Amino acid sequence: MRILQIFILLLLATGWAAADSEEQRVAAVLDDFHLAASEADGPRYFAHFAPQGVFIGTDISERWNVQQFKDYAMPYFSKGKGWTYRPKQRNIDFSADGHVAWFDEILDSQNFGATRGSGVLLKLDGEWKVAQYHLTVPVPNELLEEVVERIQSTSR
Template sequence: MMHTTLKSLFLACCLCLANLAQAAGADPALAKQVNAFVDAWHDDAAHARMAYFDKMAPDGVYIGTDRSELWQRDDFKAWARKYFEGKTSAWSFKATRRNVYTAGDGKLIWFDELLDTPNMGHCMASGVIRKTDKGFEILHYQLSMAVPNEIAKQVTALVTKAEAAPVK
């Protein structure tokens, strides 16, 4: 009996690992669609098109580089309006590398990307996308500045100093 239970447990673990292995990378055709979608999303911002926000889910979240930037989509849209309306560009992110992953059914997709930006240099980001009958929508996006380890202490000191300064 104990031997059979151990075999069953081992088999269940193997099945779980197989499912995780499936999540390791997206089907190439799906990855191509996701890359096109995320590139178009970045292009909307680069050309100050309000369609940028339509690519986010109504319950979508955007986390920016400042610790105060944790936005629900509609609040993010209201805050960012000043960067979009009447402008030719809001911000520009160009992906130089992106990895795309998916759950078994392809309806939940996540990615990480390395970005070049004109204002912040190299950044990194990760996102979660939901595939719906109408297409893709961004559920979660988190942007961070890529800080070389060699200067991390200097950057930390600058951040500490800035956060200690009185608000103007």
């Protein structure tokens, strides 16, 4: 009976370790994604995207597939100009089958201060790839009405 209990505990511990390991793998992909951007390393940055990946920026017009985003970003990267976002807090969750991860993260930006990234990663051929990344600038609730009015006045 004691051996059975130990065996069950080992199985459970292995499952938890695997889950932690997958979370660490996703976190490492996201960390390197941000590091590659800050180092203006375009090939490394875009290698983190799934083939059908999408980047959604802060402007309402910014929804780019990978090629469109490359066309936008590579001229900056080729001049050594990247962007720096440092993760401060991150939450990662997984689908039941373990092949989809979604996340939200609070980032510190050199230009914009506190920002938020969220998105989805897919496990493709054993590697985690960014299927969607969405960058936002959170607006404090007490400023929201004023910000909305300013946005609406520019779109008239």
